[in-house]
Amino acid sequence: MLDLDRLAQASQQLIEAGRALDAASQVPATGGNFSCRLSDTLMAVTASGCHKGRLTTADVLVSDFAVRLLGTSRKASDEARLHGQLYEDLPEAHAILHTHSRAATVLSLCHVGDTLSLEGFELNKALEGVKSHETPVRLAIFDNTQDIAALALDVRARLQVDANLHGYLIRGHGLYTWASSMTACRRHIEALDFLMGCELELRRQR
Numbered sequence: 509m510l511d512l513d514r515l516a517q518a519s520q521q522l523i524e525a526g527r528a529l530d531a532a533s534q535v536p537a538t539g540g541n542f543s544c545r546l547s548d549t550l551m552a553v554t555a556s557g558c559h560k561g562r563l564t565t566a567d568v569l570v571s572d573f574a575v576r577l578l579g580t581s582r583k584a585s586d587e588a589r590l591h592g593q594l595y596e597d598l599p600e601a602h603a604i605l606h607t608h609s610r611a612a613t614v615l616s617l618c619h620v621g622d623t624l625s626l627e628g629f630e631l632n633k634a635l636e637g638v639k640s641h642e643t644p645v646r647l648a649i650f651d652n653t654q655d656i657a658a659l660a661l662d663v664r665a666r667l668q669v670d671a672n673l674h675g676y677l678i679r680g681h682g683l684y685t686w687a688s689s690m691t692a693c694r695r696h697i698e699a700l701d702f703l704m705g706c707e708l709e710l711r712r713q714r
């Protein structure tokens with residue numbers, strides 16, 4: 509059952525997130541995509557090809573988690589299934605933001621291994637569940653691919669063996685993070701971009 513009040517609230521949250529992330533240069537060109545959970549089976553997700561800094565309510569689509577759209581002829585982002593998969597696997601996730609920031613793009617390419625651990629930063633505490641700068645913030649890293657269905661399965665498999673992830677990077681592409689609300693998710697994406705920028709700066713010094 510679609511809750512129209514919840515949809516209106518979610519649309520506003522997605523539009524505002526888009527403006528803020530565009531102002532922060534994290535969604536260049538038409539990069540990135542965002543979503544909010546609407547119910548146990550439905551999400552509001554941004555349409556394919558629209559600029560995230562200039563979203564309108566018409567750019568917010570309603571879909572189930574398998575990306576079967578409701579009441580629109582528009583197309584969801586190819587990556588919408590990555591959002592649906594996260595809502596299926598993480599009941600606590602109520603908002604997901606995906607950005608194409610410079611720090612995420614560069615760090616995901618130059619980091620060796622399948623996990624990035626950000627440690628020793630006070631801003632680690634901006635992430636849900638992190639109480640100390642001594643707690644590492646961990647992001648999985650996946651190779652970039654155009655086979656989104658296969659990537660969704662890889663993310664699922666990783667989450668089953670690694671419950672303490674705060675998000676994931678796709679190499680040369682960008683960052684996904686989720687949270688229990690859009691407010692918390694915006695804090696996550698801001699903090700993670702700052703932390704990755706710090707990490708890059710430190711690696712330059714070494």
Ligand SMILES: [Zn+2]
Pocket residue numbers: 539540541587606608681682
């Ligand atoms: Zn993307």
